[in-house]
Amino acid sequence: DAGVTQSPTHLIKTRGQQVTLRCSPKSGHDTVSWYQQALGQGPQFIFQYYEEEERQRGNFPDRFSGHQFPNYSSELNVNALLLGDSALYLCASSSGGGNQPQHFGDGTRLSIL
Amino acid sequence: QKEVEQNSGPLSVPEGAIASLNCTYSDRGSQSFFWYRQYSGKSPELIMFIYSNGDKEDGRFTAQLNKASQYVSLLIRDSQPSDSATYLCAPWGYSTLTFGKGTMLLVSP
Numbered sequence: 713d714a715g716v717t718q719s720p721t722h723l724i725k726t727r728g729q730q731v732t733l734r735c736s737p738k739s740g741h742d743t744v745s746w747y748q749q750a751l752g753q754g755p756q757f758i759f760q761y762y763e764e765e766e767r768q769r770g771n772f773p774d775r776f777s778g779h780q781f782p783n784y785s786s787e788l789n790v791n792a793l794l795l796g797d798s799a800l801y802l803c804a805s806s807s808g809g810g811n812q813p814q815h816f817g818d819g820t821r822l823s824i825l
Numbered sequence: 826q827k828e829v830e831q832n833s834g835p836l837s838v839p840e841g842a843i844a845s846l847n848c849t850y851s852d853r854g855s856q857s858f859f860w861y862r863q864y865s866g867k868s869p870e871l872i873m874f875i876y877s878n879g880d881k882e883d884g885r886f887t888a889q890l891n892k893a894s895q896y897v898s899l900l901i902r903d904s905q906p907s908d909s910a911t912y913l914c915a916p917w918g919y920s921t922l923t924f925g926k927g928t929m930l931l932v933s934p
Contacts, residue, residue, distance in 0.1 A: 745921065754829075754913055754924030755869065768921050802868055804922075813859060814922060816868040 714739065716805050716817035724823045725793050733788040733820045737805030743767075744786040745814060746778060747802040755802055761786050762809055790822075798824045827852040829925035831914055837931045844901040846928050848914030851895070855916035855923075858890055858897045863911045863927065873899060904932045 717736045725731050737744050743762045747755035757770035761780035780786045784805075790797055800821050804814035828851040838844045846860075857876045861869035875881045875888040875897065887900040897916075901908055911927040 743920075747924075752926070754915075754926045755922075757921050757923065760921060762920075768919065770921075800868075809920070811920065813871055813874055815871060816861075819868045 716741075716803055716815055718801075718803050718817035718820050720820060721818065722821045722823075724825060726825050727793055727795060729793050730789065730791045731793060731822065733790075733801050733803075733822070734785065735788070735803030735805075735817060736785045737803075738815055741805035741807045741815075742784050743806045743809055744780060744784065745804045745806070746786070746788045747804065748772070748797075749800040749802055749819075751799075758788070793824050795824050798822060827855075827916070827918075827923040829914055829916060829923050831912075831925035831928045833926055834929040835931045836928055837933065838904050840904060840906060840932055840934050842904050842932075844904045844908065844930055844932070846899040846901070846912050846914075846930065848897045848899075848925055849895055850897070850914075850916045850923070852916060852918055852923070853892075853895065855918040857917045858888070859915040859917060859922065860886075860888060860899045861913040861915060861924075862908075863913055865910075869913055901930075904930075906932050906934050908932050 745760040746758040749755040760768040800819045806814045860873040863869045873888045889898045913927040914925045915922040
């Protein structure tokens with residue numbers, strides 16, 4: 713039984729570029745949440761998707777957007793990249809519409825030059 | 826603004842000792858509380874969760890919750906060097922988790 717999978721594992725971009733990160737939830741999970749974790753900090757909630765809609769959103773600008781597909785997989789898109797966007801991006805999935813413990817993927821390490 | 830406070834540490838304990846990790850939170854609407862362990866360079870791993878006031882034990886781990894004091898803790902008995910990691914406290918409410926910065930635990934042989 714595969715857990716949460718994320719791709720790519722590492723990515724290097726330059727300022728102003730756009731990036732798309734991908735996440736496949738654990739089997740049986742229908743809710744996907746995205747987090748940004750800067751070095752030395754706890755994960756910060758970006759947004760959550762359920763039934764292909766953004767259900768909750770944290771304090772992140774509109775440059776951060778996402779999508780959930782009918783198979784529950786999800787994408788995180790970030791436009792106009794800034795140096796401060798360098799971080800570990802974590803995807804977590806859960807079941808029951810998000811009312812169950814969240815399980816994390818291994819993350820995507822994004823570096824902005 | 827939901828806030829979660831944890832002592833950043835490091836908390837150093839010798840092998841075999843009890844490690845006590847503490848967390849306070851601001852949102853009284855938080856319904857349940859999760860503890861995650863994160864090894865350096867890795868993603869968070871769920872180790873415990875607790876919904877009700879009191880204690881919950883799972884192996885060497887005990888989570889304690891006091892909603893009136895807005896306080897949650899994690900005790901690790903018989904600490905092992907492999908327990909050395911950052912422990913993240915995360916209250917859950919309104920379908921989302923709010924994480925603290927985490928406490929680094931170092932267990933020396």
